[in-house]
Amino acid sequence: MKFQSTRNASPNLGFRDAFASGLAPDGGLYLPESLPCMPDTLLNGDTSSYASLAFEFLRHFDTDHSPEELKALIDRSYEGTFDDPATAPLKKLADNLFVLELFHGPTLAFKDFGLQLVGNLFEDQIQRSGQSINVLGATSGDTGSAAIHGLADKKGVNVFILYPKGRISPLQERQMTCTEADNIFPIPIEGSFDDAQLIVKELFGDLEFKAQVGLSAINSINLARVLAQSIYYFHAWAQLPQSARANDPTFVVPTGNFGNILAGWLAGKMGLPAQHFSIATNRNDILYKLFTTGRYQVGEVHSSLAPSMDIQVASNFERFLFYQLNGDGKQVAELMQNIKQGADLQIPDFDCDSFAATHSSDQEITALIRQVYEKYDYIVDPHTACAFKDLDPSRTNIVLSTAHPAKFPDTIEQAIAVHPTHPALEKLKSRTPVCYEKPAQAKAIREFILANQA
Numbered sequence: 036m037k038f039q040s041t042r043n044a045s046p047n048l049g050f051r052d053a054f055a056s057g058l059a060p061d062g063g064l065y066l067p068e069s070l071p072c073m074p075d076t077l078l079n080g081d082t083s084s085y086a087s088l089a090f091e092f093l094r095h096f097d098t099d100h101s102p103e104e105l106k107a108l109i110d111r112s113y114e115g116t117f118d119d120p121a122t123a124p125l126k127k128l129a130d131n132l133f134v135l136e137l138f139h140g141p142t143l144a145f146k147d148f149g150l151q152l153v154g155n156l157f158e159d160q161i162q163r164s165g166q167s168i169n170v171l172g173a174t175s176g177d178t179g180s181a182a183i184h185g186l187a188d189k190k191g192v193n194v195f196i197l198y199p200k201g202r203i204s205p206l207q208e209r210q211m212t213c214t215e216a217d218n219i220f221p222i223p224i225e226g227s228f229d230d231a232q233l234i235v236k237e238l239f240g241d242l243e244f245k246a247q248v249g250l251s252a253i254n255s256i257n258l259a260r261v262l263a264q265s266i267y268y269f270h271a272w273a274q275l276p277q278s279a280r281a282n283d284p285t286f287v288v289p290t291g292n293f294g295n296i297l298a299g300w301l302a303g304k305m306g307l308p309a310q311h312f313s314i315a316t317n318r319n320d321i322l323y324k325l326f327t328t329g330r331y332q333v334g335e336v337h338s339s340l341a342p343s344m345d346i347q348v349a350s351n352f353e354r355f356l357f358y359q360l361n362g363d364g365k366q367v368a369e370l371m372q373n374i375k376q377g378a379d380l381q382i383p384d385f386d387c388d389s390f391a392a393t394h395s396s397d398q399e400i401t402a403l404i405r406q407v408y409e410k411y412d413y414i415v416d417p418h419t420a421c422a423f424k425d426l427d428p429s430r431t432n433i434v435l436s437t438a439h440p441a442k443f444p445d446t447i448e449q450a451i452a453v454h455p456t457h458p459a460l461e462k463l464k465s466r467t468p469v470c471y472e473k474p475a476q477a478k479a480i481r482e483f484i485l486a487n488q489a
């Protein structure tokens with residue numbers, strides 16, 4: 036299988052090369068040249084474990100590794116790293132309402148599904164090339180800690196994650212600073228998340244530096260992350276009772292960068308019988324507006340109780356746009372350029388029939404946490420809470436739960452007067468945090484990486 040850029044102006048690459056390059060040279064994102072149709076065995080629960088399902092799926096895309104190598108990579112990613120035997124268990128709340136729990140990985144958020152695999156793919160790349168790499172990223176919370184846990188203690192890679200000092204939750208900070216791994220460098224900066232992102236952009240733009248230290252990114256546009264996320268939609272289907280399958284199932288997905296829901300929609304194009312998806316956003320309702328009106332209008336980012344969805348430009352939307360525009364890479368490039376410059380634009384012939392969308396204010400998030408708790412005796416985190424808004428009772432709803440509630444204890448406590456905990460988070464409280472405070476200047480970060488590179 037080869038992978039093509041959404042902008043059609045770069046050579047097509049095999050899996051390993053597309054994975055390693057992240058962004059295509061023409062600025063586009065990689066997608067499979069064609070989408071294979073998955074066999075029924077993936078839908079019927081015939082595969083014995085999550086890892087074997089993942090192998091049956093990924094072997095269609097990664098034809099660079101031998102099947103044995105790929106299987107070993109996948110086993111390392113999903114065997115013994117998640118704390119539930121089903122890896123992504125489907126819990127029934129009512130006859131027409133299910134929750135797919137995606138928070139059983141090391142950082143208790145769904146990003147572990149992508150980043151556990153990415154960590155092992157990086158390790159494989161380093162062993163193969165003999166060249167060490169340095170991963171640089173900026174985080175406002177979950178991505179950074181999932182990346183860190185995917186790469187902690189791996190040989191030949193050091194990880195530098197910038198975050199705005201004092202502006203991420205204390206537990207999220209502990210997840211990054213208490214790993215006890217010497218290849219991890221969490222860097223709180225004196226500035227905002229945007230400042231952190233600008234520094235990362237500037238350093239990636241410094242091509243000499245980039246080559247000198249083998250700088251790599253670990254962000255939500257990574258091809259392997261998107262593919263890894265399609266797998267659990269099949270896994271959800273395999274666990275869904277027959278009676279619920281017949282009732283027009285909808286996957287309801289708390290959405291920020293559009294990576295998670297895109298993976299589901301792609302699964303739908305590869306044989307997953309569910310064809311309906313619902314986008315749940317917080318007060319940053321740009322995707323809600325887009326999918327209800329076809330209009331992309333970039334505004335300001337507002338902070339909310341569901342911080343991992345506080346975005347304005349949904350980076351993975353470009354992949355969806357590519358299919359919307361029937362693979363016209365030139366038009367994709369033009370529209371994305373306009374979106375990045377903050378234009379207010381109408382997407383031509385925008386067909387969003389497969390999608391519904393909702394948005395929830397902070398007040399509604401708190402109320403939804405309370406309602407779900409009272410009605411089903413089940414605690415949802417603030418991101419997952421958004422997915423419970425305006426559910427259509429006439430069909431089967433499968434809510435993707437993207438984080439464990441114990442990651443957001445204050446919001447939960449405010450809503451229902453219960454303080455959720457998790458042993459993995461309690462354990463962190465006895466460890467000493469290690470981090471490297473820096474000013475919000477690219478120069479300071481460049482020097483720090485040079486002095487501490489792998």
Ligand SMILES: *Cc1c(COP(=O)(O)O)cnc(C)c1O
Nearest residue numbers: 177291292293294295343437438
């Ligand atoms: C990242 C994240 C999201 C948003 O996912 P996207 O793939 O960016 O749409 C939602 N909830 C949680 C808890 C997250 O960490």
